[in-house]
Amino acid sequence: MIDFGYGLTPSATLRIENVQNPLFEELHRREPDVVKCISCGSCTASCSAGCFTEMSLRRVILSLQRGREKEILPMLQHCMLCGKCQLVCPRGINTRHLILSIGKVYGLADQKEEVRP
C-alpha cells in the first residue's frame, strides 16, 4: 500500500432531509416552543456565561435541530442558568426550562449523579 501522505477528508455539509433526529423530536415534545426560536441572538448577547465563553443558546438550539449536538453540547455546560436569556427572548421561550430539558434529553445517563468537586 502506497503512503500517499493524505486521504479523504470528512465533509462539513449538513445533510438533514432524511436524517432521523429522535432526540430533537423528544425535545420538541417536551418543549414545543423550541421551534419558535427566530435566531435573533438576544440570548447570546445577554448571556452571563457568554461573557466569558463562546456560549450561545441560539446556536445550541440550531445545532440540535440540525442533529449536530456533539459539537455544541459542551458549550451548554457553561450555562449558569441565570435566566437572563428568558427575560430578553422576544418569542417568550422559557429558555431555562429548555436548557434543563436539553440536559434531560441529551445528557448522558451515567452523568446522573454528579461528581462532587
Next chain:
Amino acid sequence: MSENVVVIGGGPAGIEASRRLRDLGYTPILIEKEPVLGGHLARWDRLFPDGVEAHTVLDPMLQDLDGIKYFTDTTISSINRLKDTWVVKLSNGLSAQVRAILLSTGFDLFKAEKKEEYGYGIYERVITNAELEDWFKAGAAPQFDGVHTIGFVHCVGSRDEKAGNRQCSKVCCVTAVKQACEFKEKYPEVTVYCFYMDLRMFGRKFEDLYLKAQKEHGVRFVRGRVSEVSEDIDGHLFVKAEDTLFGKPLKIKMDMLVLMCGMAPADGTSELARMVSIPVGEDGFLVPASIVGAPCVAPRDGIFFAGTSTGPKTIPETLGEASAAALAIDRYLKTPARR
C-alpha cells in the same frame, strides 16, 4: 357628458381607480392587454395574511364596472401630447383625447428561468409561486408522486443585482410563509423548508403567520440564500445553500422546489413611459414626483400612477393608492388655469 380619463392596466389598481373616477363623475377608459381584467389577482388562490380567497376581493370589483368603458386584449399604440391633452391611440383602432392618464401597469413576475442556477424550465420539479397558486386554485394535488420534502426559495429575482432586480419585492416573504402553511394544511406529512435571507414580515398579522408556520406547522426555516439546484438521476432535486446561522453548507434532497419570484417592472412599462416622456427608475419602475409625498403623481402634467407600476406593493396598498390616484386626478382636472 362627463370627462374621459384613460386608465392603462386592468389589474386591481386600474379597476379600483376606474371605479373611484366613475364615482367622482368621470368616464374612465380602462385598457387591459390581457383577455380578462384582474391582473395577477385573478390568478391567485388565496391572499395573505388571513387566507381570504382572492376572488372574494376581485369579484365585487368586477361586478361593479357600470359606467366604465373597458377594453381587454387591447394595447396602446401611441400617446401624443396635444396642447394640454393626451391623445391615446389604441391597438383596436380607437383613440381618446383626455387630460389625464393613469398608469396602473402593474408588475411582471420575475422570470424564474433567469436564475439559471435554480434550473426553472430545466428541472421539472422546480415550480414558481404562481404555479403553486394555480395548483391550489385547481384544488389539484402536486403533479409529482411522493412529495415528502418541499422547499420555498425566497428572494428569487429580488435583492439580486445579477438578476437585474436589486429591490426587495416586499410580498414574497409573507407569500412563501402563507403558501408553506397552505401546503402543510393540505399535506401535513410533508416536510417544508423555507430558505430566506431576511423574513420581512412587515405587515399586520404577518408575524402571526410566521409564528403559526413555526409552531403549528413545523415549517423549517433556513437562513441562507439558495446557491444551486441540481437534479438527481430520479428527478429529485438537490438544493445547496449555506445554513448561515449554523455557518456550514447545507445540501437537502427535495421532491419539489417553489421559487418565490419577485416583482419585476411590467413589460412595456418603459415603452409607455417613453411615449409620455416620463422617467423610468434605475430599477425599471416608474418614478413619481415624490416617492413619499406624491406617490401617485408623475413629474409631468396629466400623468398619474397607481399600484405596482411604481414598485412592489401589497393588495391593500394598491387599492389605497388607486383611490388616492383618483382623487389626485379629480383635483388636477378641477384646478383651472393650468399652463
Next chain:
Amino acid sequence: MIYQGKQKIWSEYQKEIPDDHWFYVRSCIRQSFFPASEKMFLEILRKRLGKDVYETPHHTTCGGIAYHSEAIPQETVMTIIARQFALMTEAGYENYVCSCITSFGLYTEVMEDWRNFPELEAKIRENLWKATRREFKIPACLAHASDLIYKFRNAIAEQAKFRLVNKATGEPLRVVEHIGCHYAKMFPSKGVGGAEYPYVLAGMVESWGGEVIDYPERRHCCGFGFRQYLVRANRGYSLSNTHKKFESMEPFKPDMIITNCPGCPYFLDRWQYVIAEQTGKTYGGNGYGIPVFTYEEVAGLVLGYDPWDLGLQTHQVAVEPLLDKMGVPYKPEDKYKGLNGKQLQRPELPMNIKCC
C-alpha cells in the same frame, strides 16, 4: 430534465469566435501531462481545417498557477500577461487562443480590471516597457482552445471515422463533461453556454454522437485548488472534491469524462487511482474506472488517430474498454512503445484498479 430549457439558455450565451488567424499559447500543465493534446489541437486546426495558428517559442507561462498559489503578486502576473500580448502584437495577430483555462480566466479578468481601472493598465504598460521594452495591444478576441474545437465541432464530425456511440448496441455513449472553473464561472458571458449549463463540451459531445449526462455535482470543482494540490499536506482537499464528484455521477453510469481544463483530466484520472488504492473502490462498474479525456483526445479518437499517438497510455485509468466500446482499433503491444518503436518496460500494475 427539460432539454429545451437548456437549449434556450445556450442560445443566449453564444460567443463571437473569429474564423481564422490565431496566436496560440501553451499551458504549463497540459504540455507537461497532455502534450499530445496540444499537438492534436494544432494538427486539427492547421492540417485538418487549414487555419492559421501561430506559436512563438518566446511565449511563456501566464504565471496563473503561481499567481493563484500566491507565489507571485498580481502586478507580476499582469506584466507577464502584457508580455504575452506584446508577443501577439509583435507577431501581427489580434486573436488570442490559449490552451489553459486558468490562463483564459486570468486573461479575461485582467482585461476586465484594466477596463475598470485604466490607471492599472497604464502602470502595467509602464512595467512592461521598463522590463522588456515591449508594447502591446489588447487582443480583439480571446478564446480558449476548446472554444475553437467547439466552433469547428461539426467540421470535425464531418471528417469523423468513429462516433461516440457504443458500436455493439448503437446507443450513444454516456458522457460526463467537466468544465474548468475559470472558464465561465467568473464571467458567464465569456463562455459558450454560460456558467450554469456550459455548452462548449456538450456541443462537441452532441455533434460527435454522444449523450451528455447531467449529474448533481456537475458544476463542482475537480479540487485542484492550486496550493491545495501543489502542497502535499493539502491534497486531501483535492482528493475529496473529486471523490464527491464521482460519488455523485456514479448512479448515472457514465462511459467517459471529457474535460477542457488542464488540471481536471489529470486529477479526475489520478484521484480515481488514489481512491481505488486507498479504499478499494472503483467507478464505472468494470473495475477499470471511468476514463477521462481532454477534448482534443476525444476529437483525435473521433477523427481516427492512433490512441497511443494521442497519449492515452499516460492515463492511469485504462482507456481500452472504451476504445473497444467505440470500436476504435488499437494495438495493445504498441501502448508502451517509446521512440522509433522501442519497447519500453511496462509500468507496474496498481493494486486495486484494473489496467490493460
Next chain:
Amino acid sequence: MGRIYERLAQDYRIKEGLKACISCGTCTAICPAAEFYRYNPKKIVTIVQSRDDNAITELLKSDVIWYCGECLSCVTRCPRKNAPGLVIMALRALSIELGCFVESEKGRQMLPLMHALQRNILDYGYCVYPKTFLYEKHPEYGTVGQWTQEHMEDVYERLGAHLGQVGPGALRRIPQESLDELKAIFDLTGATRWMDIVEEKSREKAAEMGLSMEEYEAQAFNQSSSCHLNPQE
C-alpha cells in the same frame, strides 16, 4: 477605518471583489473549501467588511485564509456582485507583504510553493515542468507517472513534445533572452521581493521553531494537523 484595512482596500481585488456583502451564504453553500475545511468564506468577507484592523490582522495570521482553492465558484452566485475568492487573494497577498503568513501552518507552505513555482518560471518559463515534477513528491502520479518519469525522453518525444529543444512546441527550451525578460519583470513588479520576504520570514520562523530551513520546508510541505478538518461524522 484602520491602517491595515486601508492598505487592503488598495488592492484591486478588494475593489473588484467586495462591494457590500449581505451574508446570504450563496458562496459558502457551494464552496469546495467550506466543505472540506473548517472554513466559511462568508465569515471572512464579514470580517473584512467590518474594517476592524485587529480582526483583519488575526485573519492574516490565521490558517483560514489559506484554505481557499481559488476556483472562484463563489463569484458566479453572489447576488451582490462580490467575489469572496478575490478578497481571499488580497488577504493572502497582504499576509505575505506583512510577514504574517509564517504564523499559521498553512501560511508556512508559502516557502515550498514559492521555491517550486518561482524557480520553475525563471528556469523553464512555465509553472510546471516535467523535470521538476517528481513522483517522490507526487505519489498520485501513479504507476503510469512513474513510468513516464523513468522514460521521459522517449515518452515525450513520442507524444510530440519538444522537451528541452529549440523552437516552438510543447516543453521547448525557452530562449534565454525571454527568461531574462521574466526575471526583469519579477524584479520590477515585486515577485523577487516576495521571494525575499518569504525566505527571510521563514528563516526567522524556522529558527524560532528550532528547525533547519530544510526541515522547515519539508514540514510545511508534508505536515497537516487535524485542526483544519471537520470532525468525522
Next chain:
Amino acid sequence: MKERILAAYDPFVLPFVFGITFVIGYCLLALFKVLVQLSPADRRKFALSLITPSAILKNLRDLFCDCLLHVKLWKRNKVLGYMHSSIAFGWFMIIVIGHIETVLYIPERLHKLYYPIFFRFFMEEQKQTLQGSFFFFLMDFFLLIILSGITLAIIKRFRSRIVGMRRTTKLTLTDLIGLYSLWAIFPLRWIAEGFTAGVAGGSFMTIPINWILHNFMSKPENITVAWWAYSLALGTFMTVLPFTRYMHIPAEILLIPMRNAGLPVRHTRKGFTLAMLYSCPSCGVCIDACPMGVQKKNVQDATVYMVRNLKRRNQQRSLEIAEKCLMCGKCASLCQVQMDACGIRLAYRTAQEKKNNRLPADFSYLNAIAPQQVGEEKVLYYAGCMSSLTPVISRSVQQVLQAAGVPFELMDRDGSICCGRPLLLAGRRDEAQQLIEKNRQLIEKSGAQILLVSCAICYRIFKEQYELIGVEVVHYTEYFNRLIAAGRLSLKNSHETLVYHDPCDLGRGCGIYDAPRQALAAVGQLVPALKEREESVCCGGSVGSLTLRYEDREPITRGSIENLTANNPEQIVTACPLCLKTFGRFAPVPVRDFAEMLVLNLETNKNDTK
C-alpha cells in the same frame, strides 16, 4: 341503671375504644418513623432541644398558642380564629375536665380510657358530685363554645368568604367522613348527655334537653342509642383521622418542637418533611396566598395540593407542582403550621435533578477570572448579572455612593458570575456551590469589608449560603438607609405618592421590610399596597419557577400590579432588578428602582437649600 354505674362498662364504648387505640397506635408508629428517618445529626439536635429548658418553654408556649388557641388565625381573621380555637380549645377543655372529674370522684376508674369521655353515662348525680356543679357548668359551657364553632364551620363550608377566604381546599372523601363525623360528635354528645342529665346531672345546656324530651327520653333503650351514636361518631373520627387532614392535630404536637429545634428540610417526604406533611391541616390559606392563583388552572398547584400529592406518592403531579412554583414563599409565611413549602419543593427539584439525565456543568472557564484588589477602605459593589438588563440600577447605586462620598469598586464590571441562586432553585445544589465558591473567593480576596448588593436574589443567597468571613453583606436598601440616617445623603422630598413593592427574596427571604420604607419616606409619600410586607405579591418574574411560561407570568404580574396600585400611587418602587424589569412591561405608572428613586431626589446643590 345501677348496673351501668357499677359495671362501668357498656358495649357502646367499643367504637371509641377502637378509634382511640387505633389513632394512638398510628401516631406512635408515625412518630417512630419520623424519628428514624431523621439524619443522626438532626436527631441529636432534636433530642437536645427537648431537654433544653428555654426550648421546652418555647415549645409549650407554641403548642398552647398554635394548637389550642390558634393565635395566628386570630390575627388573620377573627371569625376564622374563633372557629378554630373554639373547637380545639373547647374540646381540649372538655377532655381535661372529664379527666379532672374522674380524678376527683372515681380515681380508681381512671385507667379506663373511655371513662373520662363517657363520664356522664357512668355517673349518678350524688351529693358528692353535686359539688361538681361547677364542672357541670364548665362542661356545658365548653360544649356550647364548641357547638358555636361547629356552626361557624358549617357556615364556612358553604360561604367561605365570611371568614375571609376566597377559595377553600377541595376535600377528599376521607376528609369529608372526618369532617362530618367531627361535626356530629358534639351535637351527639349534647343529646347523649341530655338523655343522662336526669340521672347524672347537667347544666344549662343538657338539663333543658332532658326536660324538653322528658317522656321520650326516659326509656333506657333510647339512652343507649344516643350514647352509641356519640361513641360511633368519635370512633369514626379517630379511625379515619390518620388519613384525613385532621392528622395535623396530633402531628403538630411533634412538628412544633421539631421546628423549634431548627431542623432543615432535607428530603421530599421523609423525616422532618413527613412531620410537616402530616401537619398540613388542608386549610387552604395557601391557595389564596399563591400569586399564581390569578389563573384558575393554577389553583391545583397550591401547596396544600402538593402536600396531598406527596402523601399519595403521586410523582408526576408532585413534580409538576414542585417545578411550577415561583418560590416566593408567601404561602409559607401565611401557613398556620409554617409548612416550608419552598424547602420541600426545592428538595423535590434537587432529588429529581439527580435522577435525570444531565449535562454536568463545566465552569472551568471561571478559573481565569482573577480577584480585584479593592482594599478595606472601599465598598465592593456587586451589581449582579440581572442588573446588566437594568443598567439604571448599577448606575444609580454608583451615583448615590458618589453623592455620599463612599469610595467603592465595582466587582463585576467585566461580566458577572451568577450568584448561584438560580442554579440552586433549579435543584443543582452542587453546581451552585461551584459558583458560590468562586464568588466567595473573589470577594474575600478583594480585601473589602463591605459587600454591597443591589439584587435581592443575590442578596439572599449571599446571606444564606456564602458564609463570607470578614465581609459584611449589605443590601443597598439597608446601606442607603444607613447613609440617610447618618446624614450623608441630602435628599429632597418630592411628596409624590410611592408604593413600595417588597421583593420576595428581600422581604420574606431576608426579612428586610423597614429599611427601604424608611429611606423612601425621605423622598416621597409612601402609600400602602393592598397586601404588603409578608403578604406582598410576587411580581411574576421569579427565577424560582422552572416551568411557568411567559404567557402565564403576565397575569401574575398584572395581579401584583393591581395589588400595588390599590391606593393610586404615582410611582412604584422596588428593590430588585427582576421585579423592576417585570413590572416595567405592564405597569400603568412608572416603575422605579430604589436607588434610582434616591438619585432622582438627590439635593444636587446644597447651597441652594441653605
